[in-house]
Amino acid sequence: MTEASTAAVPLDDAARAALLELAVRGLHRGALGPAQRQLVDAGLAMVKGPLVMPTAEGRAAAADELRLPEGGEQETTLRRLMTTFLPINHRLRELCTSWQRRPDGSANDHGDPAYDAAVRDELDDVDEAVGRVLRRMAEAAPSLAHYRADLTAALEAFDDGHTGMLTSPLEPSYHTVWMWLHQELLLMLGMSREEDGELEAALVAAPSA
């Protein structure tokens, strides 16, 4: 398939949505629907065993699609809110680490209800904080609004006893949904992971006094 023919095949809405989802989530697991089939045919996605993954062309096309106009009001607002989001992002990663391992470096065997309860309690603070910034982000970019409900759904499933719903990479867990949100923000802002990591490190290390 040549580049010319890639560009020549227009995608329908479902396929475009599927492409954006692939770019945000990195992969699609499960049956190959008509939308994914279109992407594969257009050279924007490839099938690897049970997975569909975006090709380099697919990733580039999705990035173009999601990228906000440079210097526009939306971009300025989201870029400012990123400085609030990233320290919370840092807290979430620390919290997931606390859930997986104890402070002495040993794996958390979940045999200590008080320890787990303390981590869960802190998650409320993180969730409240991200909820606040997400509300402002969604005002600027309504396409992000669903993440609030998705995070809440993961949290409720976790509280219903699905312990994997906090950190499991194989489920739409709290951490997984959060990573999707983060990835979508980066694509919207055209930020690289490196730039993002450096900004987060600088924000977390900033003297608080």
Place this chain on the structure above:
Amino acid sequence: MSTPLVPYGQGRARGLGAAALGVHGDEMDRLVALGLPVVPGLTVPVGHAEELTDPAVARSAVDLVSQLAGRTVGDPAHPVLLRLVASAPLPAAGLPPEVVAIGLTPGNVDGLVGVIGRDGDLHQAWGALLRLLAEDALGVDPAERDDALAGIPAPRDQLSALLALCATSGLGPVPEDAAGQLALAATAVLRRWASPRGARARRTQRLPPDLGLALHVQALRIGHWERSGHGLATSRDPETGRAVATGRFHRGVRRTAPSAAGSEESLSGLGPAGEVLQQALTTLEHHFGSVAEVGFELRDGRVSLLSAGAVERPTPRAAVCLAVDLADAGVLTRAGAVRSLAPSAVQELLHASVRLTGSEAVLATGLAASPGAAEGVVCLSAQRVLALAADGTPAVLVADETDPGDVPAILVAGAVLTAHGGLASHAAVVARGAGTPAVCGASSLRIDRAQGLVSAGDLQVREGEVVTVDGRTGTVYLGAVDIRPAEPPAELDRLLGWADGSRRMGVRANSDTVRETEVALRLGAEGIGLCRTEHQFLGERLPLVQRMLLAPDAAAHRAALEELRRAQHEDFVHLLRAVGDRPVTVRLLDAPLHEFLPRDAVYEDEAARLRAAELHEVNPMLGVRGVRLALLDEELYPAQAEALFLAWVQVVEEGVRPLLEVMVPLVSLPEELAVAAGQVRLARDRVEAQTGVRVPYLLGSMVETPRAALLADRMAEHAHFLSFGTNDLTQMTYGFSRDDVESRLLRSYLDRGLLTASPFAELDADGVGALMALAVDRARRVRPEIKIGLCGEHGGDAASVAWLEGLGLDYVSCSPQRVPVARLAAAQAVL
């Protein structure tokens, strides 16, 4: 009736404990009683907390704290603010947050900033206070608050906006006096505890749903930021276990719980105050008999304690060093020190462990089959492991399951990972014996040997790539993970030495090889309680064994057996040299013969294939194994015993004199034992004829069938000793096939509460134990001096060892790595 306000340190005099004062109030009482400096404060007891929401009661509290601190709120030269802390009658997580900086107003904030010398901390603390009051006490909508503050960049202006918002959108303005703010803060804290969030915290910790709170009002004395601060310290360095105060310290005014990252320094910044802290921690260690931790405040260079407690899970290293230090200081007796250490802590000290950072990718999880951790190159065949090991590359054997042909690879591999099999699968048992970390039954693994590929879900590793296996948790990580090797502190040797002085039961090791024997002796085993001879038939001997099994006639059989005997002789010489003058129990061949047949079913000729087919068994575990082999092939045991006795003659000439014990496996008829005993005597006589030396030995029987246990008195007529094989005895008493039950049934039985532990891990005292008690009783009635031991994994399980002490066994024998656990558990059982 007026609200009781109990100053820190005065609760006991009023007959109040944690039920009234909360954990924190009780703790502060204890610190005052120990003569330690504490922050000034008071407790509003459980059942009265609600009363603090009354501004008049809050006023009395503010006045009393001011009096205790010797400072008044609003005094410009020696200012003080208040902090509100909640605690429950039981230790609990998820309590409402501390409320700091109560008493700050627009009128006094600038004066306070002047005293502190900078404004950041104070503005943050004030912001936190106002947000909490606005949201949890004054009913301001958080979204409205966010919107109101959105366009205001300067922190100070945000605070003014927040105050204005409370006045317009909340239930009322933020009060300008400390008492009014305290009353509101109490409202906020109690609402938080009553909220769904607080209810969830109580539920998940199984705390009473109506668990009340005590409220504590503390003085937050304000001074220059360079001479003020707060921090957390523990009495021991968790890495080394040494008694060095270790923790973090934030310079400046206390804002929230001392965990904020980024602005901390080490405790060395405390200067002379650090010594006071160190002394306080030592006092607390002696008091708690445990590693201690404190929260502390620094004001004008002086330390006062905010909280103190025993560290619930000290690192094993800290626990061992503490026990020895407390004994040396005379706080504990040596027996007390031995009693204080959890056997599991000893176990952890002896295994390498992974140090996680949280960024590790988990490939798969399975059963924690053999403790320890190792990283290595994925190898999908034993040959590959052996090839890599030859040039020193750490390898991880990855297989669906392992068979005896893999044993040499398991011995040299860094770790073992299998997709199938339970805690008693071949891989698990061999790995534990060898001290090789293992994860077994990682059922998500798909192993494609042809493609050289291992996959688990979406993850893949190729043969040759690195994984890390944590056999303590059953987790396998992609790539190399930081691993800390086992370096037990010298204190462990001292403590185990004390344990040896107290215990009655002997501790031996199960060991088949020189390497395992050396490890076992170094870890304090008094001898070998089980040497399985199966391994002598594996590896390069396997073709020889197959020749013997498939021999077309008696002459070929005898020739192969003679060759095997010579090879075994060499093995025994090496083993006996390693054992030295100690006892060693050698178990004659137990394994079903088909285990030695070629797995690929390739035979020399059709006749050999037919002879192999004759050896096939429907249920090999209950088929021709153990002593039954000796009745079908009457040359087998004499050949083994002869090899052993000749080896003994040789090492005695070299100057060591092992105490030989020959053990017959899987006996169910006393008559079987009599036949086997006769075969061993025959070997002894042959060796005497050949060398002129009459080799001394004891003959004993395994007790691993219920029938052998029931007839222990008649077994004792033929045996100098009995050794319980509790793995088989458990299988046969329950009728459980261990692998099948552990991989498919156990989880469900544990979940339903039908079992509280695997009977293969913790001895079943009710059933298997009853058989054992009966056997001990009957055997001793016939032969009072008979030596009775146990060889098997239960010998290394602390709970089982305690029970076996009660049974009056003479010794236990466990895997070399668990010898220290057995030494400690056997001592604890009699202390």
